[in-house]
Amino acid sequence: MAIRLFLVFSFIFSGFGFQSAVAAIAIDNFRTGLTPRTPIVCNVNDTVQPGSMVGGIRHTRLIVNEAGASCSVSNKYRQTASMQVRPSALIVNSDFKVFHRLEVFYGHDELKQNRPLNLDLTEGGLNNRRIRIAFEAMDLVENFNIVLFMKDGSARSQCSINLNPSTNPFTVDFPLDSFGVALGDADYADVDYIALIFQSGSAMGSNDFAVKSVTATSAITPGVLISTCS
Numbered sequence: 147m148a149i150r151l152f153l154v155f156s157f158i159f160s161g162f163g164f165q166s167a168v169a170a171i172a173i174d175n176f177r178t179g180l181t182p183r184t185p186i187v188c189n190v191n192d193t194v195q196p197g198s199m200v201g202g203i204r205h206t207r208l209i210v211n212e213a214g215a216s217c218s219v220s221n222k223y224r225q226t227a228s229m230q231v232r233p234s235a236l237i238v239n240s241d242f243k244v245f246h247r248l249e250v251f252y253g254h255d256e257l258k259q260n261r262p263l264n265l266d267l268t269e270g271g272l273n274n275r276r277i278r279i280a281f282e283a284m285d286l287v288e289n290f291n292i293v294l295f296m297k298d299g300s301a302r303s304q305c306s307i308n309l310n311p312s313t314n315p316f317t318v319d320f321p322l323d324s325f326g327v328a329l330g331d332a333d334y335a336d337v338d339y340i341a342l343i344f345q346s347g348s349a350m351g352s353n354d355f356a357v358k359s360v361t362a363t364s365a366i367t368p369g370v371l372i373s374t375c376s
């Protein structure tokens with residue numbers, strides 16, 4: 147199966163004036179797979195969005211508070227949260243005291259079943275790439291996790307951090323070599339599924355944020371924050 151990879155090239159300059167091309171892999175730029183804002187109360191909004199993201203499908207699950215009877219306690223004012231993809235941002239809004247969990251999957255098909263990406267995130271076998279996430283802004287602390295499933299899920303590694311709020315755009319690099327291996331042997335030359343998980347990290351929920359792009363790159367870019375996955 148052909149994998150839709152969109153290669154972009156950036157150039158880095160060494161201190162000696164040499165120039166070399168560094169290929170970056172665009173995982174998602176949110177310019178396609180648009181989806182309307184659908185506020186939910188204590189529920190799960192589970193949808194797929196076809197487009198030019200890696201694997202051709204973005205599968206999202208927005209979970210608001212707990213579903214079921216306990217919701218009348220945890221969200222007694224029946225407030226809402228929503229996710230929306232507009233060109234070119236994925237936007238999450240959460241109302242007063244609403245706690246969200248957003249799961250974004252790549253490597254699933256239209257029926258939300260596994261369809262391995264067989265994605266090589268290495269650069270010539272080296273684990274020197276970073277998962278680079280660009281945010282537009284974030285108003286409260288958000289817990290963020292990247293989970294990489296390799297070899298059809300027989301290996302797994304992850305990076306989990308709390309992101310600090312910022313009213314300005316900010317970009318964070320998550321170096322592959324800082325990910326914690328949770329299962330098997332990490333083989334970033336065969337990444338089959340990618341999960342991005344965002345969870346309210348504030349004491350009263352209510353978080354809002356927007357993501358602009360997800361790429362994998364080895365380029366070191368001034369101004370980009372570097373996470374150590376802890």
Ligand SMILES: [Ca+2]
Pocket residue numbers: 262263264265296297298336337338
């Ligand atoms: Ca595979």
Ligand SMILES: [Ca+2]
Pocket residue numbers: 239240241242352353354
């Ligand atoms: Ca809010």
